Amino acid sequence: MEMSKVYYTNLRxxxxxxxxxxxERLIKTAGIGDIDFEDKYTAIKMHFGEPGNLAFLRxxxxxxxxxxxxxxxxKPFLTDCNTLxxxxxxxxxDHISSAYLNGFSPFSTGCHVIIADGLKGTDxxxxxxEGGEYVKEAKIGRAIMDADVFISLTHFKGHEATxxxxxxxxxxxxCGSRAGKMEMHSAGKPHVAxxxxxxxxxxxxxxxxxxITVAEKKASIDHNKCVGCGRCIGACPKDAVKAATDESYDILNRKIAEYTKAAINGRPNFHISLVMNVSPYCDCxxxxxxxIVPDVGMFASFDPVALDVACADAVNAQPVLANTYLAECDHEGHDHFGTIFPETDWKAAIDHAVKLGIGQKEYELVEVK
Incomplete structure (x- = not known):
């Protein structure tokens, strides 16, 4: 099998x-123009950054x-789903307000922000x-599924769970709705605080x-009847309904791969990752x-699996920056992410994605000047 091509340009x-x-030169050279965009609604899936965080992509x-x-x-639009x-x-x-606060307005980006799973995260x-071992039906934000073309624009960074x-x-x-996020994070069902x-x-x-029943102004969930759909989480105005976060990290990673397949399967998709300001924790x-390491560059590919592996390899090839979380850790081997979060195994998502046919680990790195 021919290796997937991952295109790369440095930040000089x-x-x-x-x-x-x-x-622009990178994504055009990587072949984004091979996609038929004519009059097509195009979702650009990205992360707008939690207010207070400054590591998100500009x-x-x-x-x-x-x-x-x-x-x-x-016809592009920027999109994300609500948080759990x-x-x-x-x-x-709140999500749109946060996006605007961090600079993602129609005036600065030339396109609108649409929160894919609706007002309360229930749409x-x-x-x-297909081939899912943990998830048979993924709960994907409606606006993302309504799009004709899917583009991911990712800030590549560390993450404490993955x-x-x-x-x-x-x-x-x-791309998971609030209920979908609960399904990935949880092996159980929600409860009421x-x-x-x-x-x-x-x-x-x-x-x-x-x-769900309410007695003496307090709700309770009967887990014998509950199917774990998570709708109640989005409905609660007081954030009293809580999801269990009891799924193992390996299974969480595999569920993420299965949700990825659901989100992109059957339609044109293209992927961009910017390896800069590689913070140890998520932009959430x-x-x-x-x-934790010097800025590396920008990457693009039609294969999101090869793209992730190429970005991980590039980060792991970098020296450790002083006065960072990574510098404080006992470093073993050549896996920076495994060093800062030893209880995680990012390869679980990669291997499962390969098994699902999303992409392959082997890649050819093509530099774009």
Whole structure:
């Protein structure tokens, strides 16, 4: 089998050239123009950054990608799904406000922001996962599934549950609705934090299985009736309904691969990862720690698996920066991500994605000047 091509450009520039021009050159050389974008709705899946975090990708990069898509006749929009945890992106209104706060407005990027799973994170589509071992039907944000073309634009960084956050993490976890995120994180079913519940009964209205009852202004979930759909999590105005986060990291990674397949299967897709400001933790944090290695460059490929492996290899080839979390760890071997989060194994997602036919680990790195 021919190796997948991963295109790469470094972050060096000269007078008359800049990083945005290099990004445009990169994705065009990598073949984004081979996709038929004419009058096609195109989802650009990215992370807008939790308010307070400054490691997320600048909106200038999103504008460059959107401009290329418009040049090719497409109709791009920036998108993400709501978060499972409490924060600045748990519902569509807060999420859009956070995106605007961090610079992702139609005026700065040339395209609109659409939160894919709706106002409360309950607007999703059940998508069959061909070959899925853990997930038979993924709960994917509706706007993402309504798109004709799928593009991922990823900030490549560390992650405390998956080792690193690359293209697979951006797509798999990121395209899941709030219920989908619960399914990936949880081996069980949601429960009610009684001290937060006010007995408003919004959860009972959302439950299709009569699993929730309210007595003395406190809701309870009958796990014998509950199917674990997670709708009640999005319905609760007080964040009293909690998902268990009890799934093992290996299975979480494999579920992410299965959600990725659901999100991109059967339609044109293309993937871009920027390996810069490689913070140890996810951009979902309301803060960011110092980058653990020097900035590397920009990568693009039609194969998200090869792309993740190429980015991981590039990071692991870098020296450890002083005064960082990685420098404080006992370093063994050549896996920076395994060093900072030894309880994780990022290869679990890669190997499962290969098994699912999403892509391959072997790649040819093609440098773009």
């Amino acid at each position: 520039t000269r007078i008359g050239d800049n990083l945005l021009q290099k990004l 909106p200038n990069y999103a504008k460059t990608v959107a401009d290329v898509i418009k040049e090719l006749g497409g 945890y409490i924060g600045g992106r748990k519902n569509a209104l 999703d589509v059940l998508v069959p996962v 080792g690193f956050g690359g293209a697979l993490k951006n797509m798999g976890m990121g 009684q001290e937060l519940c006010v007995g408003c009964k919004m959860c009972t209205k959302m439950c299709a299985h009569d699993a 944090h309301g803060e960011n720690d110092a980058a």
